[in-house]
Amino acid sequence: MGLKKHERLAYRLSDIIVRLNNGERLDIFELADTYKVSIRTLKRDFQDRLTILDFSEAGPQFYCLNAKKIGYLDITDIKRFANFASVQDLLPKIDRQFFQEQLNQSILVKGFDYEDISARTNEFKAINQAITNCQYIEFDYYKISGSGSGSKHHYLEPYHLLNKNGIWYVVGCRYGQTLTFCFTQIANLQISTKTFACSEDIKEKILGTDSLFFGNQISEIVLQIDAKVAGYFERRDLLPNQELVRKLDNGDLLLICKDVHPREVVPIVQYWIPHIRVISPSEVQAQMKEVLKNYLAK
Structure with missing residues (x-):
């Protein structure tokens, strides 16, 4: 069975990035013949989807990376970037900027429909930075329920910002338990100066499942x-x-x-x-x- 459109795009971008990362000077006309796509499509790949790469030559016919950047990406980076680039057109502008700035596993995508969080850019960015720096965060969390609204204060080791089925979540750990919080239900966010030791086991657990109910499965x-x-x-x-x-x-x-x-x-x-x-x-x-x-x- 043939690949879907975004899967074909991810494959093409992965291959292009691998070749650039290996130091190749790519000819857009040869690429069009190799991937059976139009010159216009390839120009969009380079001008819109691959703009984060550091090109020393950027068209209109030939493309190659800055010599200092050749070989700096490993296969995990390439796969993650290509998968992101293949769906970035479906992301709100603010989310595209976050991905392009970080391209790391603190932001994890599970699904291709995204809520607009532009009104809470600073908080989102602050949590992402706290994840990168392994800093504790604390906040009030408001649950949505028919019995009325109420909040509870939380002190958390943040591990990932995750989007599933259009909703952004903060996934973290406290007292050995992995917890999930809806980002838009978080209020009064504070970033602590205290840091924690990031657990690779917890990171792998979060990355390796489609579930949001950590510890309750x-x-x-x-x-x-x-x-x-x-x-x-x-x-x-x-x-x-x-x-x-x-x-x-x-x-x-x-x-x-x-x-x-x-x-x-x-x-x-x-x-x-x-x-x-x-x-x-x-x-x-x-x-x-x-x-x-x-x-x-x-």
């Missing part, structure tokens, strides 16, 4: 996908931490979601009814049936 949820819609789940991961167990003879899929919270899986299952069901834990399927039964009874 169940080990696995097994689901069966109807063959009629199986292609959608094979094409890309529609469920958090989705893995294929096997494809059944009738075309159905058995999928497993590891280390997730039911609240992250159930809404997606409900969206795909009647083509998906929870095999285990059985109580998740039973609870979902009860909710639907009560809804239909109203």
Whole structure:
């Protein structure tokens, strides 16, 4: 199956960056033939998407990096930058600036729809700097609930700014527990001068999961996908931490979601009814049936 548009773009940009990083002098006409795209598309790559790179020669035909910058990117940097550059057109302007300034793992993207945080630029930037410097932050956190508003004060080791499904979150640690806070519900932010020892294990844990419910997950949820819609789940991961167990003879899929919270899986299952069901834990399927039964009874 062919790659999607942003995946093709990420592949092309990765390859271009690798070649530039290796010291090559790239000819835009040769690139057009190699990647089967127009000169206009490639000019947009260089002029809009790759402007952060330090070019010693920047067109109109030839492109190469400043000699001092050749070889300074490793493969992780290249992949992260190419993935960002392939979706940056979907980001609000202020978010594009943050990514271009940092290009580091303190900002983590999970999803391609973004809320506008331009009114809180300074706070966002301050948290990002605190993450970089391993500084504690403290703030009041306002939960959104039907029972009224209230706040609680938090003192946190910040690790990542994460965007999932359009919402920005601050992920951090306190007393050994990983916690997640919605950025726009944070108030009275203060950056402490005190620093903490950053844990690589915690960083890897945050990077390695699609879940936001750190410490509150169940080990696995097994689901069966109807063959009629199986292609959608094979094409890309529609469920958090989705893995294929096997494809059944009738075309159905058995999928497993590891280390997730039911609240992250159930809404997606409900969206795909009647083509998906929870095999285990059985109580998740039973609870979902009860909710639907009560809804239909109203």
